[in-house]
Structure formats: C-alpha cells, structure tokens
Amino acid sequence: METKKTNGLLYLLCLMCLGFSGCMETSVTCRTFQNRTLYQIEKNPSKHIGKLYAFQGEVLQAQESNSEIVFQMLTKDYRGSYDYGPSLTVLFNRPNTPIVRKSWVKVLGYIGPAIEGRNAFGASVSSLTVKAIAVTVDGHIYYSTKDEATVEQWRSGELFAPKSSVQSKQTVAQKTKKTDATYAVVGSNIVPGIKRSLDVRLSKKVSEAKLGSIALKLKKQDSRSYKRIFICYYLPDMEVGAGAWATTHFNPNLKVQILGLTSEQEKTLKQVTDDPSRKIIGNWLDETPYAGSRIAIFRQNGKLFLENMFKDGSSGKKEVIEKSSGRKRTFRAKEKNNFGEFYLIDKQGNLQLWDNEGYISTAKKFD
Incomplete structure (x- = not known):
C-alpha cells in the first residue's frame, strides 16, 4: 500500500x-x-x-x-x-x-x-x-462520560429511531423505568495478565444478587486471563473515582460489597418519623460510601442541631450555628474543629459539605 x-x-x-x-x-x-x-x-x-x-x-x-x-x-x-x-x-x-x-x-x-x-x-x-x-x-x-447523554439515547433505542416509534418507545420506558436497571462501563484499566479494573455506571440501585450477575457478565466479556479483576459501581450522580457505591472484586474469588446505602436502608432511613418537639429545617440523605446516613437540621429547646442517623441504627448529634449571607444558609459546629467543616444549603435545597480544602460531597434533600 x-x-x-x-x-x-x-x-x-x-x-x-x-x-x-x-x-x-x-x-x-x-x-x-x-x-x-x-x-x-x-x-x-x-x-x-x-x-x-x-x-x-x-x-x-x-x-x-x-x-x-x-x-x-x-x-x-x-x-x-x-x-x-x-x-x-x-x-x-x-x-x-x-x-x-x-x-x-x-x-x-x-x-x-x-x-x-x-x-x-x-x-x-x-x-x-x-x-x-x-x-x-x-x-x-x-464510552466516555462526556458523551453519556448521547450514548444513553443510543442504548435506549431513542437515537436513530423512526419518528413514529419515538412516542411509543418513551411510553414503554416510562412503564419500565421503576423496575429496570441498566449499567454501562465508563472506565477501564488493564495490566495484561495481572489485573483488569472497570468503572461501571448504574442507572439505579440494585441488589447484591444483581451485582453478582453483572460482575459475571463483565468478566466473561474479556476472554483474556487476569489474576485479579476489580469492578467499582457508581450511581448516576456519583463522581467516578471519588468513592464507589458498590464493588464486585474477583480476588481471585468473587466478593460483592455494597459500600453505600442499599435500597432497603434508604427506605428505612426516609421513613423515620421526626420528633414532634423539633422544628425541622430539612432532611437529607447522604450516600457517602461507608458513612451513609440521614441528616437532619432542626431547632429544639431554643438551640440548633445537626443529627446524623446511620444505617446501623446509631446516630450522632451536634449543636450548630447558622451563618447566612444573602440567600445562602450555612451551618457550622458550635464546637470548632481544625478542618473548618461547614454545611451549605444550595439552590436545589440539597446540603453540601465543605471544609478548608473545598467541596466534599452533597446530600440530597427529601420530604
């Protein structure tokens, strides 16, 4: 040539x-x-x-x-x-x-x-x-995460679909949205013969059994042999590389771990009844791996508190001080710490955690 x-x-x-x-x-x-x-x-x-x-x-x-x-x-x-x-x-x-x-x-x-x-x-x-x-x-x-929106249209069949079938497709998607979970590999790293690492985006939370099934499918897709296979799973709003919601590692045998809140734990935390003596400012769900919790900020007996209720049933409460500037509401622990941690309610009503180094995470608001 x-x-x-x-x-x-x-x-x-x-x-x-x-x-x-x-x-x-x-x-x-x-x-x-x-x-x-x-x-x-x-x-x-x-x-x-x-x-x-x-x-x-x-x-x-x-x-x-x-x-x-x-x-x-x-x-x-x-x-x-x-x-x-x-x-x-x-x-x-x-x-x-x-x-x-x-x-x-x-x-x-x-x-x-x-x-x-x-x-x-x-x-x-x-x-x-x-x-x-x-x-x-x-x-x-x-695919690359920057093209995720286009790829998701392709995955669903909406991209390139005949115009007459788009509405029908959307109707079917609405009916199955609550039950169907999808996944996509968004990152990979391979050391030939040694290890294979995958980052996987989930459309929603799934059970340990489903994670195990996905892991086996992902393992079979590559016929090459590896001593170890590490797979990390992220929920839709989670940043890849900043802590996974779950893992399925072949080390060498398969071990499934959900590091964040399961669907059942989330449901349990959301259903906790607020103490009627509290004047609730807001409730949020923190999906931080290993430390997932329900966060509540409330007034009680003339004082302001922030409480974390964890998935194992334990809880921790601390008195906080509100410092507002314009439309921003921030809360800091009354007892000072060396990290400068504070909480900020953003425009969407979610609760952001910051410290001296900058932004850490966001807990989603729920009613």
Whole structure:
C-alpha cells in the first residue's frame, strides 16, 4: 500500500472464504444503520463528514496505542449474515477496550475522511473512517462520560429511531423505568495478565444478587486471563473515582460489597418519623460510601442541631450555628474543629459539605 494504506480488502477476501462464527445476542438496543446507508455515504462522503451514524459488524484487525485503539470492521446488517458491506476504519479514544479480531461490535461515531491506498492487486481502494464515541463489544458498551447523554439515547433505542416509534418507545420506558436497571462501563484499566479494573455506571440501585450477575457478565466479556479483576459501581450522580457505591472484586474469588446505602436502608432511613418537639429545617440523605446516613437540621429547646442517623441504627448529634449571607444558609459546629467543616444549603435545597480544602460531597434533600 501507499500513503495511509489499509489491509482491509485482504482481510475481507480471507474472511469471505473462512466465514464467521458466534451467535451471542447483544444486551443493549443501540440501533444501527444498514449497509445500504453506508454505500450511499461512500458515494459522496464529504456530505457526511462530521455527522453521527452507527454501524455494526465484525472486527477484522485491531491495533492499540497509549491513547486510542484503531480497528477495521466489516459491516453486516445482522449477526450471522453472509452479506458483507463496506469495511470501516474506527478510531476509538479508549485504550484497553477488549476489542480483538472477530469481536462483534456496534459503533456509534462521527464520519471522518476516507483513507486512500492500494490493494494487493494495485487497484485504488479507500476506507471510510469513523471517530467513535461509543462501542459495544458483544453487548457490553464502552464510552466516555462526556458523551453519556448521547450514548444513553443510543442504548435506549431513542437515537436513530423512526419518528413514529419515538412516542411509543418513551411510553414503554416510562412503564419500565421503576423496575429496570441498566449499567454501562465508563472506565477501564488493564495490566495484561495481572489485573483488569472497570468503572461501571448504574442507572439505579440494585441488589447484591444483581451485582453478582453483572460482575459475571463483565468478566466473561474479556476472554483474556487476569489474576485479579476489580469492578467499582457508581450511581448516576456519583463522581467516578471519588468513592464507589458498590464493588464486585474477583480476588481471585468473587466478593460483592455494597459500600453505600442499599435500597432497603434508604427506605428505612426516609421513613423515620421526626420528633414532634423539633422544628425541622430539612432532611437529607447522604450516600457517602461507608458513612451513609440521614441528616437532619432542626431547632429544639431554643438551640440548633445537626443529627446524623446511620444505617446501623446509631446516630450522632451536634449543636450548630447558622451563618447566612444573602440567600445562602450555612451551618457550622458550635464546637470548632481544625478542618473548618461547614454545611451549605444550595439552590436545589440539597446540603453540601465543605471544609478548608473545598467541596466534599452533597446530600440530597427529601420530604
């Protein structure tokens, strides 16, 4: 090949002779366009550069660097089909994603310029490029948190859905929202042969049994062997890397731990009846791992208090002093401490914890 060459055609010829194998079904909706759309794009790619599309197919080859993984895929309208479409060169800014030859993938990304070259027979060939923002590998999705909103639309089937079905889809989503929980891998780090670490975003709290089931699915998606696998789970509003809600670690055997409040513990804390002698300023739920609690600020007998009620039934109460500035209400312990901790009620009514170093966490208001 000459400048910016690709070996896609050679792999295509080989795979046409050898065929394909595998029939695992994807566990996410993630709509894709058919091959005829890709053929139309190939006719005039300049019109489509920068536009968002999704395609599916089988990986021909993959190369990984420190900053991204680049792979070629042979597009197909559905898994198991022998009708091959054009090949795509995919650039994905998420190294350590388990993409290997023959992986079945769906790719969501923006069309880029074609890569020009020559095949083994000297004929001029080109391959469209896609700058991916999300890739599913055998049903498990990988993406960057900055694209989470778009990816969630893709996962739900709303993205690229026919207009006539959007309303129906939304109705179904509303009916299932209270019972269905979804998850997505939002971060990964791999030391080949040693360990694999994953960060997973949950749509809602789940049981220990469900966490164990998810962990086993995530483990199976990568056929490579590791001595240890560490998986951390985060709820929708939690910052990745700042303390997980739960973990499922294979060290080497599976151990499931919920570090924050379970759904049952949350329900119990919220149902606690307030002492009628208290004049309640607010109640909040603190989801801090290991220290989750119900926080109440109230007046009683002419004094102001802040109370933490923990999931094990214990509690702690301290007298506080309110210092308000404009619309901001802040509360500090009457007994001074070296850390300068104080609480701030924000515009949404949630309770933020700060200290001398800055912001720490937010407890959500509830009635």
